[in-house]
Amino acid sequence: MEVKEKIIGAIKIAVKSAMEGGVLKNSDDLPEIVLEVPPRKEFGDFSTNFAMQSAKIFRTSPRKIAEEIKTRIESAAWLDKIEIAGAGFMNFYLSRDVIYQELANIYGAGENFGQLPAKNNQPIQIEYVSANPTGLLHVGHGRGAAAGSAIVNILRAAGYDVESEFYINDAGNQMENLAKSVNARYLELLGKNVDFPENGYHGADIIDTAKKIIERDGDKYLGLPEEERLKILEDLAYADKLAELKKDLSEFQVEFDSWFSERTLHPDKVNAAIKILRDKGAIYEKDGALWLNSTKHGDEKDRVVVRENGVPTYLAADIAYHKNKFERGFGTLINLWGADHHGYIARVKAAMTELGFNADNLKILLLQMVSLYRGGELVKMSKRTGESITLRELMEEVGTDAARYFFLMRSIDSQLDFDLDLAKKQSSENPVYYIQYAHARICSIFRQAAEVGLSLGNNPPQFELMTTDAELDLVSKILEYPDEIEKAAAEFAPQRIARYAYDLAAQFHSFYRDCRILGVGRELAHARLALVRVTGHTIKHSLGLLGVSAPQSM
């Protein structure tokens, strides 16, 4: 926000002038000036602890420093007053005109409010979900999908250049397993007696896949030799599973810019990466296998990259994959992994360091586990399939909006207790309905206004007519939005936006109680209607970052 820059600029000039005047000791190592919105509104619109932070450098008491800064800027027109409080906080009270001007700017920006200027950063890539194409997505993937897509949206709103990617684990044992499982179901459905593979996938979705194949192609693969049939069924099952993944994700408001197949890394890119590491001495041979010297970079033990039988491990492919990602020119790579993969971080980073990349540019976000509760009881995983409720079932039960909001309302590194009953409730107890209701109410106001011939038209609203707390509190909540996006982006923290949307809705509901829009004077009604419009845009935008819809009516 411009005002913030204005205040920070003024403080800088004041400090400089105080130093030049010999009032403050000269220094070029001053702390950054951070403005925050104070915890209570009696403390003004913005405050800074700069005087406290810099007390040591200036060797002066914080209050004295604050006084010196204050006297040098307090006459500025955009400022109402500055107060020094507590141990040396400086509280800035903006002139109302500035607030009205900010509001007018936001009003002018229309639906673009919330899109921050481009940062012109080196592109960031974020990889998430990356589930095996061997079954349906479950709720754990759902949390990852919600978090990843929200983080992408937030980073883009903050002005970063971001690309999202899904890494398809379509090579290795699990694909053979998929083929064997579908094969068994295929034969079973065609009346053959077969033993189900030992580590096969027991889910009902495997039967569905086999059924689809029979529906389309009949029993034409029955007579083929086992080997050949497995190969064909693997391809068919893979295509089906991948299509299912894409369908579920799309329904869950998740779209990827690119889908990267692990198969494209085998064998050339994997071998090339191994060769480089070998040449650099980071990989050695022991017991017939090839090992990565990851202990050197803090891992607990060295890791096998190529097995005794000559087959590369998952790690080998992952090294080749991350090498490829770095080589594509991304400045930052973000991986969103389930917390159960945390042991993997050290080895991948070790390999990247050995390959000459800066491992700090690979940020791995860990997502904690989800527990579902229904009727106050933990919903247990199925014993036979070892799987929890699928994402598809969850969407059917509670709806996409509620599912996404509930996944996003907690910080990603906090375990999530998902209350299915609460998510289903269509009442104010349910935060997502509470927020959506605020938006629906706003749309309703516009419908009502139109009926009495009131609309925004082209005349600029006279915002200065709004002087009550209910109005000004709502305005200041809206003014916080860009900052909130900035912070949510910097911290990869969608829950900040979830909370912000809730707080904004609450502020609006209070305003709605205190301030009528229809039936007040024409100019005041116009100004309030404009504020309502801005509020509606902001709620819609913040819900949009979360991938939650903003209904016109409820």
Next chain:
RNA sequence: GCGUUCGUGGCUCAGUUGGAUAGAGCAACGGCCUUCUAAGCCGUGGGUCGAGCGUUCGAGUCGCUCCGAACGCACCA
């Protein structure tokens, strides 16, 4: 045993590079609909921030120790 994350009112959780009297929702209790959706609003009660020590002008936030929970510790992915 080692590692990662977490431990904040009865429950689920926020808490902005360490800052001003620790905040919400749910649950409990009491009010508010002849006027723009009561799917709402207003109010009350409830917390030694797991325990201890340390760093600091100042610690829920940083460090160490301990206790507790989840997850992980494969030549599986």
